[in-house]
Amino acid sequence: MRFVHTSDWQIGKGFRFADDDTLAVLQDQRLEAIGRIGRLARDQGARLVLVAGDAWDMAAPSDRTLRQPVERMRQFPDVHWHLIPGNHDPNLTGGLWERLLRAGLPDNVHAHLSPQPVQLATGAAGREAWLLPAVLDRRHAFGDPTAGMDEAATPDGALRIGLAHGSVRSFGSDPGSAHNLIAPDRARCSGLAHLALGDWHGMVAAGERSWYSGTPEPDGFDRGGDGGGSVLLVSLDDAVPTVVPHRVGRFLWRQERAMLTGRADIDALEDRLRGIDRDDPSRVLAWLTVEGSLGLEDHAAYEDRICAGVGSALRALRIDAARLELTASPDDLASLGTAGALRDAADRLAVRASEQQPDRDIAQAALQRLLFLAAREATTP
Structure with missing residues (x-):
């Protein structure tokens, strides 16, 4: 079982310090990164891309900004893209996700808007892989968006893969914040083979089975350490997942x-x-x-x-x-x-x-x- 884990594309992001020419280039490269991710998935034999929230930078993008990343994903019909809402693009009533569904998504693009387990694939040995998505219905949700994964039902022996957007408690999160906080032992408690996380823009392991991929195109001077620019190629079996970073960012x-x-x-x-x-x-x-x-x-x-x-x-x-x-x-x-x-x-x-x-x-x-x-x-x- 092999897939690409990415997050925080932030399509449509504004850069206040940039002049018009620089702004246009920075925004375009965030779209170009989607193509680089698709080609990497093909080259590595990964037919799944998991996008852990914040594909868009705002809750109400223009129609063009809304459709642009979908058209980039459409160009890779052999790769299935699985998306969840994040805190920048939450699943609001009448929001961008409803607009996407009304416009229609390609067969290879999947928007997960409820926390229901979804079968992803069946391996050669007959072992199934199931996705457990966590969904943000508002920008700042109180409580743990991944709490329902503990009780989420999947077939016996299935590989359980969590997909969530938020900050792992006690691992760099703001002690004064109670928003979108994820339990640090969620992967263990929910029996997850891998918990694909989004929200932090740098790549970091929050545990041997819990990872932040970071943004695929760096976007800030103040990130410190790993400021993004990579995606994660994840290979699963009965042992600890093999997680390999791949650079896709330009800047x-x-x-x-x-x-x-x-x-x-x-x-x-x-x-x-x-x-x-x-x-x-x-x-x-x-x-x-x-x-x-x-x-x-x-x-x-x-x-x-x-x-x-x-x-x-x-x-x-x-x-x-x-x-x-x-x-x-x-x-x-x-x-x-x-x-x-x-x-x-x-x-x-x-x-x-x-x-x-x-x-x-x-x-x-x-x-x-x-x-x-x-x-x-x-x-x-």
């Missing part, structure tokens, strides 16, 4: 920090960012936090080589430079000449910045920026 999301005090630090930062993927930097999205202090020339080099250069090479470069200071020397002030509006403004700001006033820091920052812009204007053809 690499990174959080980076740097202390900048001079040109050598800028050189090292540029090399580090470009080195995330030298062959295809367009796969990389980075959130960069910089701090330190740079003079005018070095700050100009930072903006040219990091902000403009690396920022154009990567798919997205998000920068937090709130703690990066621009320092101006007396020579920089002299470069403005001895008279004129710019020199007059600089002198006023310099006096204000030297006084013990509440707005001293603002005056200093304004002076530094004025000098920087004046220097850049002087070197621009």
Whole structure:
């Protein structure tokens, strides 16, 4: 018995930091991942794909967003896809799942909207495999959505496979939350050969028979550790399941920090960012936090080589430079000449910045920026 376990496709997900072009690419790749999953299933001889919730990112997607993943799954008629609602796409009255059923699903796409055991397959030795789906009818359900699996009836000797969306208690869940919490011993109590879980976007084992597959396409800078990008190929027999991760994601999301005090630090930062993927930097999205202090020339080099250069090479470069200071020397002030509006403004700001006033820091920052812009204007053809 072999199948692919995946979850949290989050089709239609919005990325607020992204410009329109980047947003379109990120959303498209979440759809492309479905094709990569289908091809992996074929290549590995797995005719079942279990999707553990949150196939969609919202409860009321547009008609196009609703139908797009279904059409991708339709392209693999020899692979059967089994879906359950998650907390982002719960089975609400009049919601997306009712819309899907009204539109009609392909024969190979199965929506499980009640917690009734469903036969999946019969092996060569005559042993049956049954799916035990847990269904979320609201975004935040109190109680354990998998509790009914203990009493769910299946034929003697059948392989019991759980499919659920929620957070395993005492395993990274928020102690103050009572929503969608799953018992850590559910697989043992319910006699499950495998409990396929969704909700966490990173791949992790919650037990030898309980796994989170993570999202197949990474989608956040703050995931930490395994940020997703894989699906799980699960093989079942009487022993502990064999679970093998397979990478299907395209993008690499990174959080980076740097202390900048001079040109050598800028050189090292540029090399580090470009080195995330030298062959295809367009796969990389980075959130960069910089701090330190740079003079005018070095700050100009930072903006040219990091902000403009690396920022154009990567798919997205998000920068937090709130703690990066621009320092101006007396020579920089002299470069403005001895008279004129710019020199007059600089002198006023310099006096204000030297006084013990509440707005001293603002005056200093304004002076530094004025000098920087004046220097850049002087070197621009």
